[in-house]
Amino acid sequence: MTSSTGTAVVTLPTDEQILITREFNAPKRLVYRAWTTPDLVKRWWSGRRGTMTSVEIDLRVGGRWRYVMAVGSGGGEIAFHGEFREIVPEEKIVTTEVFEMAGVTDADEGAPLNTVTFSERDGRTTLTLLTHCDNKQLRDMILESGMEAGMQEQMDLLEELAISLR
Amino acid sequence: MARAATTTDVFNAVAEPRRRQILDVLVDGERAVNDLARLLGSAQPQVSKHLRVLREVGVVDVRDDGRQRLYRLNGHALKPIHDWVKRYERMWAERFDQLDAVLEELKENEEN
Numbered sequence: 001m002t003s004s005t006g007t008a009v010v011t012l013p014t015d016e017q018i019l020i021t022r023e024f025n026a027p028k029r030l031v032y033r034a035w036t037t038p039d040l041v042k043r044w045w046s047g048r049r050g051t052m053t054s055v056e057i058d059l060r061v062g063g064r065w066r067y068v069m070a071v072g073s074g075g076g077e078i079a080f081h082g083e084f085r086e087i088v089p090e091e092k093i094v095t096t097e098v099f100e101m102a103g104v105t106d107a108d109e110g111a112p113l114n115t116v117t118f119s120e121r122d123g124r125t126t127l128t129l130l131t132h133c134d135n136k137q138l139r140d141m142i143l144e145s146g147m148e149a150g151m152q153e154q155m156d157l158l159e160e161l162a163i164s165l166r
Numbered sequence: 167m168a169r170a171a172t173t174t175d176v177f178n179a180v181a182e183p184r185r186r187q188i189l190d191v192l193v194d195g196e197r198a199v200n201d202l203a204r205l206l207g208s209a210q211p212q213v214s215k216h217l218r219v220l221r222e223v224g225v226v227d228v229r230d231d232g233r234q235r236l237y238r239l240n241g242h243a244l245k246p247i248h249d250w251v252k253r254y255e256r257m258w259a260e261r262f263d264q265l266d267a268v269l270e271e272l273k274e275n276e277e278n
Contacts, residue, residue, distance in 0.1 A: 008262050010255040015183075018254070022262050026269040030276075034268045043268050047260030129258075136181075143254045 015136040018143065020129040028120040031127060032090040035116065041067070053077065061087055065095065083108060092117050097131070110134050112142065176246055179223040184208065185216045189239060192226065196238035 008022045024031050034040045038055040046052050046069045054068040066081035079100040086094035096111040115130045133139040180186055184206070191197060191205050199217065203210040217237055220226040224243040228235050 008255055008258040010251055010258065012251065020255075020258050022258070024262075024266065024269055026273055030269055030272045031265075034265055034272065040268055040272075044261055044264035047257060047264060049257070049260070143251060 012139075013130075016133045016139050018131040018139060020131075022127050024125045024127060025123075026125060027123050028118040028125040029090050031125045032118050035118075035127075036093070045069070058084070059087065060084060082111065082114075085113070090118060110138075112138060176223045176225060176243055177250075179219050179225060180244075180247065182216070182219075184212070185220055188213070188216055188220065189225065192237060192239040196229075196236040198234045198236055202237070 008020050011019045011021075013019050034044070036057060036059050038057050041055045041057070042052040045055070045067060050069045050071040052067065053070050054066065056064070056066045058064050061084055063084045064081060065084065066079065068077055068079040070077055081098055081100060082096040084093065084095050086092065093114075093116045095114050096108050097114050098108050098111045112131050112133045115128075115132070117128045119126050131139070131142060133142070180189065187206055188202060191202060197205070199210060199213055202217075203213045206213065217226060217228075221228060225240055226237050227240050228237050230236075
């Protein structure tokens, strides 16, 4: 990595919330673009857990988004979708986020609400992502989703972080 | 993730709001059970019951101090919870590292 600019910090402000904060070495118009352009989202959203097979973004209030990611070698896919509730270009996006589970076709009722903010200073951007759930159980389930990280992957990441901290 | 019963699992032990309140008070130092009951505005038997659960998972230690027993936080036992959040953090760290690379490219394209 050339210029990793900080590590994601996760805090739990309340029982129903998860807050992620991260700084980027780029102006917010670019961070916003990378966050909202399907072809760009495809390149980062899966992290190192798979590849994005589909990214659809209808960036307007009431518009929908859907991300699909291939995981493992068995052809498995996981998908998320939601609806844009509020959009302030290059400043703020509020969306619902629903994890699609096989056989579950419930409405987006009670879905977590994600609020992303972008603020710039001296050409660098601080991004915050606040996930707000209806209840602690759901919040904890989302946190649990980080559990799938394999040992090897974690080691790779630690190495990468170590390099970026030099 | 199946979890063990409350008695052996720190996650379940702190899932109860009252028990988290007890831990919040103990962060500031050790307390006797009657102090805790007063501070939390709940009955002593209830507080004692919660303290027993917290002791069973090792989050709270107790020592005798003359005529009273003092309870204190054992932060080390909370490490699994901390680690759990860390894993989620790692998932996002990966995404953001990839995003860094995308941003570098966007910046270069702008400059050219």
